[in-house]
Amino acid sequence: MILAIQLLVLLLSHAVQATQQQQQHVFSSNSRPPEVCLNLTPSPTLEKFVDRLPRLPTISLVRYPRLTMGAYKIYQSTASYPGPTLVARQGVTATVRWENHIRDYEHMLPVDKTLQWVNPRHGFVPVVVHNHGQETEGWSDGHPEAWFTVTGEHGDTYVTQDYVYPNDQRPTMLWYHDHTLGITRLNVAAGLAGAYVIEPSSEMAEPSWVPRDYHVLVVQDKAFYDDGSIKYPTVGLDPDVHPQWCVEYLGDVVLVNGVVWPFMEVEPAIYRFRLVNAANARTFVLETRGQRMSFIKIGTDGAMLHQPVQQQQMRVGPAERVDWLFDFSSFEPSDEIELWNVGQAPFPIGPPANQSVMLFRVVSRAPDRGSSGSHLIPTPLDPSRFRYMAPVDLIGATTGVNLSFVPWAAIYSRGLEQRMTDLALSQDDHLLFDDPVREIIRLYSTEVWSFINFVPVAHFMHLHLVNFFVLEQQPFDPDRVANGSCTFGSPFGRPESCYTAYPTGPDEDQVGFKDTTVSLPFYVTQIFVRFAPNLLPRYRIDPTAYPGYTHHCHLLEHEDNEMMRPMLMSRTTTLYPNESFPLDQDIFFLTITNWTVFY
Incomplete structure (x- = not known):
């Protein structure tokens, strides 16, 4: 504990030193005041629970087994943050061509060139996509040096942009994100991420008590400027060593499916949620406020659980995924349940975040909804055992x-x-x-x-x-x-x-x-x-x-x-x-x- 406190003090003292040195190390292309690692200025005050949680665009890889996806955009009308949810079927191979349409000569966020990074000779922003959790060959895995730019320049391990995903694994939710050597943190913070679901084949159907319908939640934290652009440290933890590199990017605003602190209307029934922590560094320790609820966890990164686990809190670290049920059947219309994050930042030595994630508002049940089905869920395992x-x-x-x-x-x-x-x-x-x-x-x-x-x-x-x-x-x-x-x-x-x-x-x-x-x-x-x-x-x-x-x-x-x-x-x-x-x-x-x- 003493060493943990010492490190936290060390990190904060580095931030103070960085503030003192910021004039000589400030990111040259940014005309705004410097933003110091672990000491970012607050984002503008935003009212919570104004916008409805969106359902992300979904693309079926069964219907479109050969798909082209554009990093940043192909067409403005179809661009989205996060990226569309790709839905595959177990055992059905899909091919995705990943293209780079980013025409900015320099990155929108500060690149620390003292790190080992790809450094394209002709400029522009390199990308390469990793389908996190997919069992695929190395040339389709998004190797960090297999990057490519809008001009066609590419890295030493580049083979192709046509990635083949066999989907030969247990049904689960994966996620795709950038994986470029030395700037993964910047490309993911900029929004290059999305969910990828492998749905079960008819031979491996999910148990009858598992809801067929589910809600994908892609969660990130960010910091913002007053104009809504992304705020990322421009002065590093130790600017004399790495002028811009920060040990962890921790934003003060939580986004779910690209929306700041959204709300979702739910009926008194069971809902299934599949969440990926797409944050750079923040660990979410989730619990509910207003009304206490249990998470009935039914799946993790690679597969469904053999038996559900009932939890009052649920820790989800960067890149982890969880599949869980919330039973709203005992609530009345107008009840509100807030999903809250108490995870320490930095984890586990920093102070608790104590930040909202999103809000559930209970509304009247639709006439054709039927019973909640809670009696069908197997008795969950008790983590205290x-x-x-x-x-x-x-x-x-x-x-x-x-x-x-x-x-x-x-x-x-x-x-x-x-x-x-x-x-x-x-x-x-x-x-x-x-x-x-x-x-x-x-x-x-x-x-x-x-x-x-x-x-x-x-x-x-x-x-x-x-x-x-x-x-x-x-x-x-x-x-x-x-x-x-x-x-x-x-x-x-x-x-x-x-x-x-x-x-x-x-x-x-x-x-x-x-x-x-x-x-x-x-x-x-x-x-x-x-x-x-x-x-x-x-x-x-x-x-x-x-x-x-x-x-x-x-x-x-x-x-x-x-x-x-x-x-x-x-x-x-x-x-x-x-x-x-x-x-x-x-x-x-x-x-x-x-x-x-x-x-």
Whole structure:
């Protein structure tokens, strides 16, 4: 806690220093007063709940299996923010051609050219699109150096703009967003993002109690100038090192489906919501105000849950998705329920946001609505019981996957240290994005990845191509690690151990099929990764195809400053860059009570 407070003070002191240095480092093409990292001037006061929540434009990839999408716009009449929701069907391949129609010679937001970025020789704004969560080949994955501009200039790993999406995975909601090396944060803040839904095939229909109709919610936070243009820091955290780079972009205005603090009219019935946190860095911890409601969570990043989970709060980090039900059937017309965010910023060491997200207004039920159907929902799991469940049992209860027969003793545990220096962040032993690849992994193999977070802020770690299960997380003493007076090879309770408490399994916001999860400060977070499809026994694609994939922190300011590394699939070889991180294979089967006895 002391280190966390020290970092928060350090970040704020950097912001103060930046303010003092702003005249010499101000973004030259911006005539407005400088905007300092972590100390943005307030956005203009806006009245909440004036505009209705819009339903985003929807395009069927079954009806249009070969689609052209334009970054920024093709036609003004069809341009939208966020982008249209693309709806695919499980097992039906779609091809999307991504085009760049941005004719601005320079970016609308400040580009920090001291970072490693693509820097087109002929100018203009580069883009490349990643369909986050899609099982596709590397040349369709939106590799950071596969960018292209409106003039036809493109990056070193560019192959094509016609991306093929097999949709061979469990039904879920993905999302597409920009992934250009060094400016992802700017392109996403500018609005290059949208939802992508894989609906079930007839052979894998959703349970009868799950509403067929759903509402997509694309949530971002932003800051604005008085004229409505986007406000982004022009003075960095440490301007002497990176003049414009800010460690996190945190806006004071919340947008849902492109509308500031919207309202939605609901009848006394059950509604299904599918939300993606498309923010650069903000973690949303959602709860309701006015009237208390429970979230009945039925799905996460990669699939529906095997059993619903009932929660009073729901944490959704950058890039994470949740699928949940709200039961409004007990409310009366004119009742109002406010969706509220109490997530700390920076997470988890900063002050709570205490900001509104949107409002639900209850109206009279339509005559043909019928009963709410709440009696059909299976009894949800109670998260208060999770701490008494062994991780393997909890994974089985929430995903239906049995890991009890995994040969844990034979699994390689890949340790990835997350650190911060004056120049950059890193997640793999201080390596930069262009350093030699170390994550070379044999297809259909299984590994445990251990994220060791030495930075007093959380990271949200994303692996391309695959899903994973969170196994456990355990706090450690970073000072003892730094001076070499402890080992991760001994369990908590022994004097030589680096750990400061017993491990815990995944919390209610880490269960299910995941492609992104939180790595808490001064914790070791371990995930179980099977480098295979999340549904089929074998890929119909070639995951070894050029240029491969990446893994990275999904706080976009971190990703843009080196917290991203390449990852290659191989049919024959696995590269073991270092010794296996200590992994106690017995621990995954033990409940919290047994852990006390075991140690």
